[in-house]
Amino acid sequence: MDLLFxxxxxxxxxxxxxxSAGVPARLFEHLWLTAISMAIACxxxxxxxxxxxxLGRGGTLAINISNVGRAVPTLAILVLLVLSPVGLSIWxxxxxxxxxxxxxxxxxxxxxxREVDRDAVEAxxxxxxxxxxxxxxxxxxxxxxxxxxxxxxxxxxxxxxxxIAALVAGPGLGRIITAGFGRRxxxxxVAGAILVAVLALLIEVLMELLQRRVxxxxxxxSTGAQPAAEVLPVIQA
Amino acid sequence: MAVGAAVHAITFSQDCLTxxxxxxxxxxxxxxxxxxxxxxxxxxxxxxxxxxxxAVAFGLALLARRRPRLRGLVLGVSTGLYTxxxxxxxxxxxxxxxxxxxxxxxxxxxxxLVLYSLTILTRGILAGxxxxxxxxxxxxxxxxxxxxxxxWQVELPMALPTVxxxxxxxxxxxxxxTTVGVIVGHGGLGNLIFQGFQSNFNAQVLTASVxxxxxxxxxxxxxxxxxxxxxxxxxxxx
Numbered sequence: 001m002d003l004l005f006x007x008x009x010x011x012x013x014x015x016x017x018x019x020s021a022g023v024p025a026r027l028f029e030h031l032w033l034t035a036i037s038m039a040i041a042c043x044x045x046x047x048x049x050x051x052x053x054x055l056g057r058g059g060t061l062a063i064n065i066s067n068v069g070r071a072v073p074t075l076a077i078l079v080l081l082v083l084s085p086v087g088l089s090i091w092x093x094x095x096x097x098x099x100x101x102x103x104x105x106x107x108x109x110x111x112x113x114r115e116v117d118r119d120a121v122e123a124x125x126x127x128x129x130x131x132x133x134x135x136x137x138x139x140x141x142x143x144x145x146x147x148x149x150x151x152x153x154x155x156x157x158x159x160x161x162x163x164i165a166a167l168v169a170g171p172g173l174g175r176i177i178t179a180g181f182g183r184r185x186x187x188x189x190v191a192g193a194i195l196v197a198v199l200a201l202l203i204e205v206l207m208e209l210l211q212r213r214v215x216x217x218x219x220x221x222s223t224g225a226q227p228a229a230e231v232l233p234v235i236q237a
Numbered sequence: 238m239a240v241g242a243a244v245h246a247i248t249f250s251q252d253c254l255t256x257x258x259x260x261x262x263x264x265x266x267x268x269x270x271x272x273x274x275x276x277x278x279x280x281x282x283x284x285x286x287x288x289x290x291x292a293v294a295f296g297l298a299l300l301a302r303r304r305p306r307l308r309g310l311v312l313g314v315s316t317g318l319y320t321x322x323x324x325x326x327x328x329x330x331x332x333x334x335x336x337x338x339x340x341x342x343x344x345x346x347x348x349x350l351v352l353y354s355l356t357i358l359t360r361g362i363l364a365g366x367x368x369x370x371x372x373x374x375x376x377x378x379x380x381x382x383x384x385x386x387x388x389w390q391v392e393l394p395m396a397l398p399t400v401x402x403x404x405x406x407x408x409x410x411x412x413x414x415t416t417v418g419v420i421v422g423h424g425g426l427g428n429l430i431f432q433g434f435q436s437n438f439n440a441q442v443l444t445a446s447v448x449x450x451x452x453x454x455x456x457x458x459x460x461x462x463x464x465x466x467x468x469x470x471x472x473x474x475x
Contacts, residue, residue, distance in 0.1 A: 160322035
């Protein structure tokens with residue numbers, strides 16, 4: 001328990017909250033890294049998932065892509081990317097984060113689109129909607145809960161992976177942990193771990209709130225309609 | 238001539254180390270003891286974590302079924318644990334670890350991995366047990382099965398496919414997560430990956446990474462095999 005006490009001592013030391021290696025700077029790096037990676041991942045995975053789901057094709061691909069990724073350790077991907085021609089730039093980290101964020105978004109979007117009530121789709125078709133109208137006005141809105149589920153899982157994943165990226169000189173709060181490890185400074189390691197854990201839990205809670213807020217059928221669902229099937233959260237290493 | 242060829246072979250094979258090639262058998266040959274040691278630690282940490290994880294998850298699942306009020310708590314806490322990044326969880330475990338089991342040891346990694354596996358396994362076991370058709374349970378009860386016999390001879394066998402699906406996911410992600418144990422000095426193959434990164438040693442990084450994936454695939458295949466052995470009736474149906 002002394003270690004916990006010392007860790008809080010580290011956190012209480014104002015010197016650790018200043019400068020480019022201080023907590024606020026590292027937090028900003030972490031959030032920035034997470035945001036840009038999620039933006040790229042969504043820009044890639046959402047259109048593909050929506051389109052494949054609309055067509056009902058490529059399901060095996062969309063599902064299996066998450067299973068394959070799970071077997072490859074994050075650390076291995078990060079190190080391999082850094083040693084590769086991409087090199088020790090921020091883009092190696094971002095590329096790795098995007099690679100880990102795409103599968104949950106893609107899989108959940110695809111499943112969400114496929115689980116849309118077929119009767120609703122048929123009715124919309126009967127009303128004369130074109131494919132694109134159907135996608136935009138019926139399928140996508142009904143798939144929002146699962147799509148958001150995928151984005152939430154991916155964000156949690158990216159926050160965790162961004163932490164591991166610090167082992168290979170990536171920016172972010174993980175650097176406080178790895179720097180402590182390098183100096184055998186356990187209180188600093190634990191202090192960094194506390195910060196990372198709090199950030200991850202906060203982001204999870206925020207994303208869950210967001211997930212509930214953006215559901216276009218929130219009102220309908222709260223009157224006793226079935227909740228959307230949840231895809232088992234699976235986080236890669 | 239033969240001597241010349243041998244000399245050439247030696248200089249050539251050592252070249253792949255000096256050239257820092259990604260694929261280098263000379264590395265595997267000269268550092269085989271180091272690789273085996275890391276592999277051994279990796280397998281040990283993964284296997285022990287999965288065994289303990291399954292035992293704890295099974296107990297939690299039974300508890301959650303017996304006391305429905307605890308169900309939300311059990312699932313909530315294990316999901317919350319899952320949200321904590323591994324690089325943070327292992328150092329956090331040093332807080333009790335330094336006092337109880339000596340801190341930077343493989344025990345710290347194992348406890349972290351057990352905690353992570355709980356989310357997947359508890360959900361999987363619960364889903365499997367919940368999925369057993371009420372008609373089947375009623376028939377068994379009508380035949381005079383007690384609660385315990387119902388669980389072990391009816392519910393559990395019928396839940397096995399779902400349980401094994403969860404075990405496979407847990408096994409594959411545990412193999413991968415073990416590498417992060419390097420932050421407390423015990424990451425199995427992760428140690429080799431990290432050292433390889435620090436010394437810019439391509440062959441070491443790639444070899445250890447490939448071994449990780451191979452290990453995950455072997456674990457997955459093993460579980461598929463065990464599943465087939467323990468659910469012979471499913472082979473007939475298929």
